[in-house]
Amino acid sequence: NFPGPFTAGVNQVIPYEFFAGDGMLTRLILKASDKAPWSDNGSAKNPALPPVEKLGKGLYFYEVDLAGTQGKSDKELLDLLKQNGTQSYKATIKVYGAKDGKADLSNLVATKDLDVNLNGLTTPAEVQKGVADNTKDTVDVPATYLDKANFPGPFTAGVNQVIPYEFFAGDGMLTRLILKASDKAPWSDNGSAKNPALPPVEKLGKGLYFYEVGLAGTQGKSDKELLDLLKQNGTQSYKATIKVYGAKDGKADLSNLVATKELTVNLNGYKSLNDMKSKMPAASQDKMMPNKEQDKTMNASQPMVTSSKMPDEGKMASTNKVSSPMMAAQMKDQKDMLPYTGEAQTSMATLGFFGLALAGLLGGLGLKAKKEEND
Structure with a gap:
């Protein structure tokens, strides 16, 4: 606000010891201000920051010129800065010597150019x-x-x-x-x-x-x-x-x-x-069942065919002795040629069922023909 310290030392010459008073724009020029407290309009009266260690009073004066705002200071300058909003300004620090307790503008002791980025108020x-x-x-x-x-x-x-x-x-x-x-x-x-x-x-x-x-x-x-x-x-x-x-x-x-x-x-x-394995569908796990488990399934089904009662059990047994090793060998050969999948094992089981049934049928026909011949 104005009256207030924000624009003090901008486009106007004041004692150098006031360079970094609380609430002043020029306070922010000092690197030390990054870790120093700030209060709006200097209301907290935080200590000023010295631009030079052990600076004597009244020995130097300064001003910070803000390009594009020359000729304006105090309230007029503050109103202009607020009106401009977010904007970057070229600035120049000028430090003068003193003469008779006043600034000697003919004695420019130090100067430096810098950028001042003013951020406008976002409502x-x-x-x-x-x-x-x-x-x-x-x-x-x-x-x-x-x-x-x-x-x-x-x-x-x-x-x-x-x-x-x-x-x-x-x-x-x-x-x-x-x-x-x-x-x-x-x-x-x-x-x-x-x-x-x-x-x-x-x-x-x-x-x-x-x-x-x-x-x-x-x-x-x-x-x-x-x-x-x-x-x-x-x-x-x-x-x-x-x-x-x-x-x-x-x-x-x-x-x-x-x-x-x-x-x-x-x-x-x-x-x-x-976590991924625990959520795997049960159907996927069934297809991964080991060979032995599926062999058990196949073997459990075989008695359904071999337990059938037929005449002349001795000859039937003889026929089965011939057909069973042949079928077993054939199944083994085909099993070795097939890739391991659930579907392949099922096909092998089905082939076994039909092979045994065919052997039984042929044996039965042979017995019937011999009986008719004897009659």
């Missing part, structure tokens, strides 16, 4: 529309994605943990697959190819929103612990909830839930060989 309504329109109702995760995911790695980032919303769809992340745009976007396991992240909302400003995807049944687990659990569970369907929060002082404001959506995440895992 809550835009975030809500993005969550509703840009995300899937059901997500199917290929088994290879889960199997090849490692930790440390991005696969579980944003699942059961709150991170910046702009990281929603990084390469190799499970949450990337939630976006409809992921269907036509490249993927690499563990983000090894460093494919570009997909924006969940067009021109999303950085640090404005945070998110998490809660996975039912896995609460309290994240990172490696979560990845291990997902791999252990294998193929499973999870109810999931996307939650997008607003930001306050550069951090997630969990009391400000901006958007939410429920969906289903189907994770596919690899099946073990034993």
Whole structure:
């Protein structure tokens, strides 16, 4: 807001010791700001960051010129930056010496060019529309994605943990697959190819929103612990909830839930060989019955033919003694020539039945002819 410190030192000269006050745009230029606290409009009054160690007061002055905004400062500059929204600016840091307690613009001590990427405000309504329109109702995760995911790695980032919303769809992340745009976007396991992240909302400003995807049944687990659990569970369907929060002082404001959506995440895992065998149909197992079992089936059927009562049992036995070894030899020869399948064994059994029946019939006819001859 204005009055406020955000634009202090931009397109205007002020003492160098104020370079990185809390809530100032120029604070973000210092590398030290990455690990330093921030509060909007300096409301928390966090300590300023020194641009130089043990910097004496009143010795130097500075300004940061923002290309394309010259001549504007304070409220006028802030209004212009908000109006421009997301935009990249060329900027120049200029540090001057002092003379009589004031900036000596003729004494340029140091200068540096840099890029300032300002992210415009993405409204809550835009975030809500993005969550509703840009995300899937059901997500199917290929088994290879889960199997090849490692930790440390991005696969579980944003699942059961709150991170910046702009990281929603990084390469190799499970949450990337939630976006409809992921269907036509490249993927690499563990983000090894460093494919570009997909924006969940067009021109999303950085640090404005945070998110998490809660996975039912896995609460309290994240990172490696979560990845291990997902791999252990294998193929499973999870109810999931996307939650997008607003930001306050550069951090997630969990009391400000901006958007939410429920969906289903189907994770596919690899099946073990034993699991596949246990689900094999019984018919398939029957066809794999060993030779001995089927031989028993064939032998059990033979008494149905050989037990028939016939006249002149002595001669019948003699005939059977001749035919049985011949048939056995013939069956053995044919059996050796056939490949082993259930159908081949059945054919052999059938051949045995007909062979024995034929031998019995011939024997019976012989006895009848001899009897008529004697009469």
